[in-house]
Amino acid sequence: MTDEHREKPTIYTIAKLAGVSHTTVSRALNGHPKVSAAQRRKIEAIATRLGYAGPNRHAIALRTKRSQMVGVLLMDLVNPYNSELAREIESELRTYGFTCMVSSCDGDGREAQDIAHLFVDAGVDAVITNVAEPLAALETEHAPPAVLVSDARIEGFAASVHINVFEGTYQAVSHLIEMGHRRIAHLGAGAHGERYRAYAQAMRDAGLQEELWAYGDRAWRREALQERVEAIVRERLQDRRSLPTAIVAHDDFMALSVLQIAREAGLSVPQDLSILGHDDTLVTQLVTPRLSSISIPIKRIGRAAARLALRLSGVEIDHPGEPTGKPGAGLDHWEFSAVPTWRESTAPPRPAH
């Protein structure tokens, strides 16, 4: 029994043992049609015997300029929305033999740039991102194509998964109003973004006044941002005589902060204050009361994003958004929409005293 395990086997190792050229081995292993069945069998046998792990990806990448890797740049891995998304993306990519590098920039624009550069450097075939900032870094020549996953419509990306939150949010806020709420505040970065716009529209259409609790757009690291949001909410909740009866938060994570502070302030939810989140992540069900939230199909969004990235990488994927996405302009832009899910954190306001 000769010791053939000394070095990692390559197609040359196999070729030598099979008495053929490495080209034939390559062809046989790649299912190329023009190899005799006999050769193929023999070669495959030897490959297995040697424990050949498949062709070296770096060699392939060097030769074909395709790395089979995609970069995923997220805002903040700790926000459950992002981790759920990452999970789906990774899993979908893996079924196609693709590998992915997930990075979070933690709200820091400079870091986003760094990551984008690292991705380019690493030679990813495509990038999927949640944050519009790296666009600039990705606009240079020779940069991989990118797919944007966002509720904002931002031009310039090769592909996109647009999460249409407008209608769902509009509908949700309208429903809150129907329930009897008159003062509904929105906790968000500022007076922009689809989430705010939809809220504002619904309020205006009902003749009510918008009320923005803004924490600003500055790039905060997650911890800092959270502290800031908490401070703001705490302060607003201070004035017991002038409280909204409902709050719509930019995402579930912020909604949790509100919930937490409200109770700390002795307010009961939903009796004294209704709280509505966005994204409908798993945490909604882990708190009491369970959080009402505007749902988006995270799994499908993640899978669609992955498929788009795959398409951009040259893999043939016919229906990137299946089964439930709606194609946008061309096969490279898909749209998913939001629907409110009512749970226990929302209820009609206490009748005015």
Next chain:
Amino acid sequence: MTDEHREKPTIYTIAKLAGVSHTTVSRALNGHPKVSAAQRRKIEAIATRLGYAGPNRHAIALRTKRSQMVGVLLMDLVNPYNSELAREIESELRTYGFTCMVSSCDGDGREAQDIAHLFVDAGVDAVITNVAEPLAALETEHAPPAVLVSDARIEGFAASVHINVFEGTYQAVSHLIEMGHRRIAHLGAGAHGERYRAYAQAMRDAGLQEELWAYGDRAWRREALQERVEAIVRERLQDRRSLPTAIVAHDDFMALSVLQIAREAGLSVPQDLSILGHDDTLVTQLVTPRLSSISIPIKRIGRAAARLALRLSGVEIDHPGEPTGKPGAGLDHWEFSAVPTWRESTAPPRPAH
């Protein structure tokens, strides 16, 4: 102005323009000492002008057999412990120019194997893992070295970050007992694992009886597991006449389920039931009452793991566990320990009626 941007520049492109050999370019760009300052300056200038993105990683990998990538295999990205860990690992690796591929196997052993294979296939320099299963897949020859991050002591890994939870847990449970608790249940997979052992020891040392609420070891996908845990807890909490006064959960995520179900069952926490989690993830502070938990220094653990992986990849890192880790056997095994953090979900039991 000649159009030099047609193709992605390589060291050859630069060499031609600078009138030197590509080797010199390589040396200049790598900070090799033996290049004249003049050349270096000229070469660097040209490189910037061309927008040279740095050497092609695949070429380097092919040549040096070092990919500068590490694979990170986690149990479940959605559990905040894992996402916090992933974030730190990624961030630390990135500062060394390393890239990482994060995958979660979602509690599925077969998937863990697949991922391990994918990592090998992709040619990672090292892998960091949370789950012992892939060890088998990684034991073949030519497999990258792995670092295990766990509270269990499992042999066979090239490096490890051992999270010593025994003392912290023992101490926490003892404290619960000092508070007056007599019936303390442990919610976990089964009667094994450090977390259980420490709990059991503390109970026995106090002459109290252990009480295990086990959900079993089978590999459940996260959602399924959570449902199962909820069912178990719900059932146990049914019998109002015979309730423990405190529950120690295997991790914060489970503790949240308990909290949730307890309140659903009309139990108030901590008056009727104290709840103690493990890991001290960010969510502990996002619920009411804030969750007491046995803290481990996740950030330092993540960074230590990353550094160990770096070491295994041939990067010179002298103090992988700095600043607070304790070296284990050799520089490749570090240990961090747990300390209870008391918040609002724990209190002395209601005085017996």
Next chain:
DNA sequence: CTGTTAGCGCTTTCAA
């Protein structure tokens, strides 16, 4: 200090 050469493992013409 600089250049020449070889080769990492693979795919892909081009011939046979």
Next chain:
DNA sequence: TTGAAAGCGCTAACAG
């Protein structure tokens, strides 16, 4: 149906 040869972009001897 098979093989020979070239070359992807880079680093690392080895000469000069």
